[in-house]
Amino acid sequence: MRFYMDTARLGQACPAAMQVQCEFARLAAYDPSLCSIGFLRDGVTAWDEESREQFTALNSWLGIEQLKRHLATAFGVADAERIFLANQTSRLVRIAARTMFRQCRRVLTTDLNWPAWQSIVSDEATRHGGRIVQVDIANDVLKDCATAADVVDSMATAFERNSCDGLFIPAVSSLGIRLPVSSLVQRLKQRHELRFVMVDGAQAFCHVPLAEVMESCDVLIAGCHKWLGAQMPMGIAVAGNALTAEQFRFVAESGAVDAFSDPLMHLTEQLRSNRVNRYLETVNVVPMLTANATLAAQASASTATASGAATGGDRVNDALEIRRRNAHQLIVIMDDTLWKPIHVDDSIGSAIVLAQSINPSLTMHEPESLQFVFRQHGISLSAYSGGLLRFSLPAKILQPHDMKLISHAFRSVGQQLHVD
């Protein structure tokens, strides 16, 4: 694909991740027993020299603790003990929500929350006799150009009016709205008793810097298959502080609820405490290897640049700058097409651009057919009903000739669909 801008569901895979995946498939065909507990715990150091030479692409794998350290750096937290891994992100969301509702009675959310996760949190609220209070801000942001300060004001007002004590919001919503998490938390903590902050970081991890968010939140949940580009889905929960990490671990290990029985989470936690149950369910460990390879590749790429030992946050910041520049260019070239960019104030903007069709005939098309036609013209994007398009801008600088091609694609698609 010439221009991949569909990170809403699945990010474009990093070559290192693909290489590791292929290498692991080769290992599985050659000698699956090489994927032992020792290999998972200590990485390739558990192998002999011959095996290491035979599967060189796996040499970046130095064990689960090393992966957690990579992740801790990427999230901007000091302690790898605060990282939790799971095959399914939804399980981490449930554990986080349960941890939250042990302490909170009313949790403030927004209409920007991802529906599937919102439903899990609502379910936990019901189980605990708690309440979810939803504040509608999407319209304010997308139609009235509300700023970060406006969003903070309206959320703080709702928090106070409803006597809330918890918060569950996305750092970046699926529509690309970057909520001011840290300033909101700061504001709420000044005047209220904010007991727990749970952040959806699915669209934020490796898209925007998260160090500030991590300082303000108790738990952030993210995945590896979107902006990180590790291809294989794997859930990550990061606790904002040591106490929450203990609480999270306690709830996860209580084990009485089936929803918590995530094989990868069990395995990683058992390896952490050196008490591996050998009769555990067989776990898909490839997502750990691909995530590790991607993070390792990113780290070595930044050390190779002039900036030297850049942190995870710096790398993401640099990439975000490029993405935002690309976004501005995209907005400019959309001017004389049949799509109008939805302007979002810079204070809450991200590297995601939304565009709405200005021609009624284009709003009639199914999202799938819109995606299909754009794909024919070299652009992969996310489409929603009503002719709404979502572009996740790449971290590679788009050159003038790229912009020409994109502009041409817009015109062609417009003509094609309009004529149809």
Added chain:
Amino acid sequence: MTLTLRLSYPSARLPPGSACFCFTELDNIARICPLAQHGDQMYSPLAVSGKLSYRQGMENPQQMSRFERKPAIATVVGITGTVLVAVVGNTAVTTVWLGTLLCVVIGLLLRRRSLFDGSSMGLLETPFYLSHDAEIFERYQQMSQQLLRISQRSSKVYRELALQVLDDMTRRCVEMGQGRIVFSETETWRIAYERILRDPTVFTYRSVAVVHNPKYWQDAAGTGSMQFNFQLIDDQVITIERIVVIADHLWPKDQEFPDDELRQWIHEQSVHGIWMKLVRISDLKNEPELVRDLGIYGQLAVGTQQLADDNLRTQRFILTFDLNEIRNAERIWEKLGVYSTAYKDLLDQFRL
């Protein structure tokens, strides 16, 4: 005013356990008086003393006269109004008249209900009202029967001792009447505590622990209650919040955290999901009324614990089922909230 009544007793013997009523021969007031039954013998509360202390509002003869006249006036007004409506024969007027009557009746019923107060009830009315509550009425019957038996014994010494015990019982009954259950020198209050926390109407439990001893609530009984708290959280039954008021010798001003043993107790609760806040006793020196060991069980009750000098054993535990007491406790809680710091924030401020 004291009225002496003659009672029309039923001539036939009634079967055991049956409720029996008789009408007094008061000219204007017909009252129903249930009779207590003991074995084959029938008793009326009136028969014990032959006297009836009547309600205070009836003590003044003028008031009584007004009371007697009111039904007649109301009847005359009602009949006149109805005749007028019938003469006019207008549907709208009829509707308004019926509506007014209905409202007056509902208003009177509500007024009567709001004026109802157990303590001001006449002796005769008491069993009548109690008969609506089978469980209490059964105990009332049993107690009345035993009081009769006590009064029949002639020994002077026995009587003095019995009266002493009865006075004690009366004092406890008064406490219960005020919505208080008191447990003294016992840890059995924890059974009531568990029942309350398991009550389906209780969703939050707010507790204030005044700690002078690092082993506070860490003896067998205390540990059992803590485990019970944890179980309730695990079962998603309630949320628990606790403010720990700590003696300064356990948390000196220059120390970031309280005494290690106490801190571990606090930490364990935090990990289990109890929202913990801490405050030094010296920070409350201007508001000493806030230094109280109490628990607010939703909107159901308030428990106040008084510990022995060792700060471990319970000296007295008072459980109060009174809305005003709950409101007072909530005010204490809110004030304490201003002075206290969340344990979690302390951890953020100072690393362990």
